[in-house]
Amino acid sequence: MEMLTLLGATGSIGQSTLGVVRRHPERFGLFALTASRQVERMLADCLEFTPRYAVMADDGAARELRLLLTERGCATQVLSGVNALCEVAADPEATTVMAAIVGAAGLLPTLAAVRAGKRVLLANKEALVMSGELFIEAVHRHGARLLPVDSEHNAIFQCLPPELQQNPGRGSLVAAGIGKILLTGSGGPFRYTPPEELAAVTPAQAVAHPNWSMGPKISVDSATMMNKGLEYIEARWLFNAPPEQLEVLVHPQSVIHSMVQYSDGSVLAQLGQPDMMTPIAHALAYPERIGSGVAPLDFCRLGELTFMAPDMARYPCLQLAIDACTAGQGATTALNAANEVAVAAFLAGGLDYMGIAAVNETVVQKLGLTKVSGLDDILALDDQARRSATAIIRRR
Numbered sequence: 016m017e018m019l020t021l022l023g024a025t026g027s028i029g030q031s032t033l034g035v036v037r038r039h040p041e042r043f044g045l046f047a048l049t050a051s052r053q054v055e056r057m058l059a060d061c062l063e064f065t066p067r068y069a070v071m072a073d074d075g076a077a078r079e080l081r082l083l084l085t086e087r088g089c090a091t092q093v094l095s096g097v098n099a100l101c102e103v104a105a106d107p108e109a110t111t112v113m114a115a116i117v118g119a120a121g122l123l124p125t126l127a128a129v130r131a132g133k134r135v136l137l138a139n140k141e142a143l144v145m146s147g148e149l150f151i152e153a154v155h156r157h158g159a160r161l162l163p164v165d166s167e168h169n170a171i172f173q174c175l176p177p178e179l180q181q182n183p184g185r186g187s188l189v190a191a192g193i194g195k196i197l198l199t200g201s202g203g204p205f206r207y208t209p210p211e212e213l214a215a216v217t218p219a220q221a222v223a224h225p226n227w228s229m230g231p232k233i234s235v236d237s238a239t240m241m242n243k244g245l246e247y248i249e250a251r252w253l254f255n256a257p258p259e260q261l262e263v264l265v266h267p268q269s270v271i272h273s274m275v276q277y278s279d280g281s282v283l284a285q286l287g288q289p290d291m292m293t294p295i296a297h298a299l300a301y302p303e304r305i306g307s308g309v310a311p312l313d314f315c316r317l318g319e320l321t322f323m324a325p326d327m328a329r330y331p332c333l334q335l336a337i338d339a340c341t342a343g344q345g346a347t348t349a350l351n352a353a354n355e356v357a358v359a360a361f362l363a364g365g366l367d368y369m370g371i372a373a374v375n376e377t378v379v380q381k382l383g384l385t386k387v388s389g390l391d392d393i394l395a396l397d398d399q400a401r402r403s404a405t406a407i408i409r410r411r
């Protein structure tokens with residue numbers, strides 16, 4: 016039986032993961048569930064799955080949960096804080112870790128799982144964007160297994176030959192006969208909005224994604240296409256892909272989840288409903304296949320599949336991310352941190368929509384050339400970029 020640590024259990028990916036696990040009780044047990052502070056959701060999931068541990072990042076939330084679980088006679092032990100998150104990710108009893116915390120907060124627990132040589136199911140793209148080479152190096156040094164959960168990267172992974180699947184970030188696309196990785200994205204809710212109306216869009220409009228149901232941060236990132244930019248950087252590291260082998264395509268229907276183009280002219284694609292339970296089930300069971308609960312595609316009802324090049328004037332964040340990827344780790348770390356702060360400010364009503372790209376650009380201009388050579392440097396730059404973004408937002 017696989018024993019699972021689920022980092023970010025109360026979120027969108029966390030709940031979809033539990034949705035798949037619930038269908039296969041003989042196959043998966045829960046070692047630990049973790050969250051930041053959502054006590055009610057955590058209580059219900061602990062009562063249903065009785066994990067050995069429940070970890071809340073927040074101490075107060077942990078105290079509240081402990082009390083409620085004791086009242087109900089549930090044996091789950093409640094821990095709190097970042098160290099506890101790292102401990103349940105690295106514990107010898109956990110075989111598989113789903114990394115589904117949102118943002119930079121996921122880096123240390125995810126790295127703890129990698130360093131303990133776990134099977135790591137990676138949804139938390141920001142962790143890889145922040146730490147790129149260091150992360151991939153740790154995967155190889157500690158013999159971890161890395162399986163992409165992000166739907167595009169999971170699709171690409173499924174279209175790769177086995178020798179590349181088994182060699183994350185180190186294989187040669189060219190030697191495998193691959194010309195290009197085609198990263199598809201829907202273009203978000205504003206792909207047809209006249210540019211002059213973008214300045215006035217609200218958080219509620221930005222999080223209303225036409226095809227996918229996701230957490231608030233990634234929903235805003237999908238609207239700005241920063242999400243595709245982060246995924247471009249994620250693909251660079253996961254698949255050892257240089258810029259000339261990475262192309263972003265807008266595909267409004269979200270049926271094709273990404274493609275791999277081979278030198279003989281063949282293009283392999285993975286298709287499916289826009290439901291994260293498919294890539295989650297794939298990563299959980301790989302190399303086997305299990306039911307996910309997702310309905311099969313009905314091609315007769317699909318209608319047309321269309322594609323277009325992204326309009327960089329509409330999506331300045333996408334261009335910023337592609338440029339940062341070429342510039343290096345300092346730029347991608349600074350951009351990721353600035354974006355987290357800018358998106359949080361936008362969601363809280365403290366920054367206009369166009370301000371997200373403006374803040375990101377200013378922070379990258381200021382800090383993007385910072386040299387980083389280890390985890391301490393990365394965390395220091397992340398902190399500096401957050402402070403810089405906060406100051407810029409205050410001045411606006």
Ligand code: NAD
Pocket residue numbers: 022023024025026027028029049050051052053072114115116117118120138139140141164165166227228229230231232233291
């Ligand atoms: P979400 O906001 O719905 O959930 C985030 C989870 O992380 C919650 O359980 C929350 O409690 C926890 N968390 C937040 N801050 C924390 C902190 N400081 N310390 C510890 N835990 C913390 O987010 P989501 O949409 O599920 O996304 C999770 C990750 O998966 C993100 O990196 C996102 O980019 C990636 N992803 C999500 C989707 C999707 O469909 N939702 C698709 C692809 C990739």
Ligand code: MG
Pocket residue numbers: 165166167246
């Ligand atoms: Mg994605």
